[in-house]
Amino acid sequence: MLSMLLGFEETERLLRKHGIASAKSHYCRTPDEVMQKSALLPKPWVLKVAGEGVFHKTEKKLIALDLHEFEQLYKAARRLEKNALEAGLKNKKWGFVLQSELKGTEFIVGGKTDAVFGKTVLFGSGGVTVELFKDVSIRICPLARKDALEMIAETKASAYFTSEGFRGRKADKAKIVELLLQTSRLLEKESGVESLDFNPVIADAQNTRVVDAKITVEGK
């Protein structure tokens, strides 16, 4: 059985359905459309390629960060387009996602179907180094609030949720707990969902938002 990566719209729909807060994103087909939509979002921007078969965005240079000027943005769009084609992405099955760059600390919230225990939820330090530091904690669905709190406490990332934070950075524990519980519900209700990555989830003392969501479903 193959797993299929959900497209941008379907992913957004699932997040909305389960009340999961995500970064405001615009899906664009062409570099010109990217330029039009950029007026709707404050700078700096982040531009990434999204669509069927888009994995490992960092390695394949399918993401551009810290874009402050229109010219920079346009060049990035053209570069990403070229890289996408080089990475073998077929026409029409992919597009650009434009977001404002968010400040805060990166976490990962994930889900996976385990052969023995069924649906599981994961929490940990996020970003591009998740697999390097493996600072993660896992629980079986359905998640209780107590489970979510223990998951946070088990990771080194928990330092950000203390009253003093870590090196001036803080994140809102209640919001991450809520996100973990929402993720547990999503996994349980959407039986076809096989695994998911919300990575990064960017959080500060006020907001906690899923910036990049990848959801795979069981293929036919």
Next chain:
Amino acid sequence: MNLRFLLEPESIAVAGASDEKDSVGHGILASLLKGSVFPSKYAKPFSGRVFAINPHHKKIMGLKCFPSVLQVKEKIDLAVIAVPAPVVPKVLRECAAKKIPAAVVISAGFGETGNKALESEVKQIALQNGIALLGPNTIGVMVPGAFNASFALSVPKPGNVAFVSQSGALADSVIDWALEELFPFRAIVGLGNEAVLDESIFIRHFASDAKTKVIALYLEGVKDGQRFLDALRFAEAKGKSVIVLKGGVGAKGSKAVATHTASLAGDDAVFTGALKQGGAKRVFSLEELFEVSKALSMQPRAKKNSIAIITNGGGAGVLCADACEKQGVKLAELSGKTLAKLEPFMHKGWSRCNPVDLVGDALPERYAKALDAVLSQESVGGAIVIQTLQTMTKPGEDALVVAKAARKFGKPVLCAFMGGLYTRDSIRILHEHSIPNYPDPVKAAKAMSFLI
């Protein structure tokens, strides 16, 4: 499914009972009649009726031998089956006809050798007739002090640790060690192929058992994760400690996965999460499984994470303090009142803090006074007592002093009487008084982390 007839039988039949000394059928019959094959002071003959079943014999070990269970007039609670695998279904059907409610199938040659059809036949017979079936391919089951329906060599001291193992040989080797260590068991169960009864049902059973305090598990795999998690939660709610040693944790050929989560949440990581969710504790070696079980079994839990170290050797105390910090065991701050009590008999210029270093010339009296001073401080949750051997040390008396203090205060006390030949007798005294001893203060600290 009720395990009463499996674990508290009043009468037992051995199908495949044999005269041949080296056969399994002989070992099991001997274990039931004598308590164990290798002598043990804890081995007791089964107090109920034992029936030998073998169509080829008239008499075995002085017992009348029946051709099948059907010829036995009396009620039989448990059938222990040690006949060749192909004959097991026939024998089990006879057990069903005789309305025997529980069976242990010792025989091998089922799923583990690829004979899945035979195993599923056995499973069907058991399920259709409501037989609580342990095995097949198991070493059997023993309840020290009650009965030994296994071919394990001997029987350990009766106690409150239920050991449930997916490996029979592991259980067997543990017994010999337990005899030496005076380690007490409530029951030892070899799960075998788990055709019917699995780890979860035993966890639930021992969780409800008033005589069980600790459930120690050796597992290689769990078939139904949610069921297992529910059983762990049940045990947690019943206030039992569940300690798990998991074999087969190596990553199996990692396949390419689409998400980071799928790669991070490997089988072992998920298993670890499930144990935490179920309130069970994980250990990583057999030694650790029993070191931890020993502490949980013999000592109460600490009411406060605030532990005192009392030692007659500075270095050993430092090692122990370091290990405590690493394991999350907090060192108690000694009050002014406690320090005042210690002052009169301590050496001049002692550190006036925890660890309390009694210095090498400490005699039993100094240990006794120090234990009394420290444990009577309300905020001290428990103690680790270290003894290094010097010319003036009196290990046997020290052991008695520790035992007395532990009894008096009802707080957990663990020992690290370090040594070998000349320490052995004192360790035995400690164990006889239910004070766990560890050969290394680092191990005592680790064990203490399970009591806080």
